[in-house]
Amino acid sequence: MSELLDYLAVGAGPANLSLAAQAAARPGTAGLHLDRRERPAWHPGLLLPDATLQNSPFKDLVTPVDPTSRFSFLSFLAAKGRFYQFLTARFPAVHRAEFNQYLGWVAEELGDAVRYDHDVTRVRFRGDHFETETSRGAFRSRHLVVGTGPQPYLPPALEGATGPAVFHSGEFVQHAEALAGRRVAVVGGGQSGAEIVRHLLVGRDRPEQVSWISRRPGFLPLDESAFTNDLYLPEAAREFFDRPKEQRAALLAEQKYASDGVNESLLAELYRIVYLTSHVEGRPELVRLLPGQEVAGLDERGDGLRLVLKSATEETAVDCDAVVLATGYVQRLPQCVGELAGRMRLEDGLPVVRRDYSVDWDGPAGNRIYLQNGARHAFGITDPNLGLLAWRSRVILDSILTDGGN
DSSP: OOOEEEEEEEOOSHHHHHHHHHHTTSTTOOEEEEOSSSSOOSSGGGOOTTOBOSSOTTSSSSTTTOTTOTTSHHHHHHHTTOHHHHHHHTOSSOBHHHHHHHHHHHHHHHGGGEESSOOEEEEEEOSSSEEEEETTEEEEEEEEEEOOOOEEOOOGGGTTOOSSSEEEGGGHHHHGGGGTTSEEEEEOOSHHHHHHHHHHHHSSSOOSEEEEEOSSSSOOBOOOOTTGGGGGSHHHHHHHHTSOHHHHHHHHHHTGGGTSSBOHHHHHHHHHHHHIIIIISOOTTSEEEEOSOEEEEEEEETTEEEEEEEOSSOEEEEEESEEEEOOOEEOOOOGGGHHHHTTBOEETTEEOBOTTSBBOBSSOTTSOEEESSOOHHHHOTTTTSGGGHHHHHHHHHHHHHTTOOO
């Protein structure tokens, strides 16, 4: 059996990479970060050529809490010899593909503290420590950090219908080439749905038709105004946490488009594309915009699929050959911690989380379970966003190394 670690982190996406990078600056900290993937990859199914971040590159893994860290995005640019060219290029936003390269660079720089191809199969509590079983052996730790990320959400009407012709946007890249010349329905009016629609329409081998469907009343912009962005301050997350549960739920609904709209520049680009295809190319049938529609069902037909839609006033249908579900993600604990889930205190099916992101459970106070990107219900819309990622990891690391401090 391995040495007793200070903590073991399940998952090595941006959240736990941030934790690993910050722990590397704390001499003597014994942390291990495991991921079942063979190599670093951040939403690989959505790494489209033109996709960009909705955050400043300064909101990376470390800079907000340690601007001098050797794991910053600027350090990555300098290490790769592209710092000056990056500045000269004056990108309005960082491309997701480049930020993914940055994450891979950090993982490589961290060495054996981050290990891929380690599939965590089971986590148990053994009296005074956690025992984590993986495809490559078992590890012991005082604390556990769960950072496996959210899981794809499927509309209830389409659960069980996924396959080669119906798939979540997180798998889009794998299917993209097969969509040329076909009728494609994209369900979801957020940033991912918009990026997929653009990708389908600007490529050389376009689909026969693209139907963009959203249950929202329109294709709505992300609210990036200055005062709204104050929601992404640590004190705003703390203030949200201190509110009663009922107020939190109402605020989440009110703040939706501060995190879940489409960049205005992308909306403008899509509008121009639709204009050109309709009026200049003379192909008004190429793009169908269908806001205010909810997916009610899916029927298989001899010549393809029929997607059944419901609006406030009527039921309609879209005939297509493939359905891309850009329907977002939901927070669920991974199966590997199933034995621990029954020991957690839940409200409305979600773990109760303390101010240090530790879960309220019935184990010893000296052994804690922390949630990375799993506490939106407790800390607000900032939780799944990169904006406060470095700050959250700092809170968790400080708690681990000071035995709490709620």
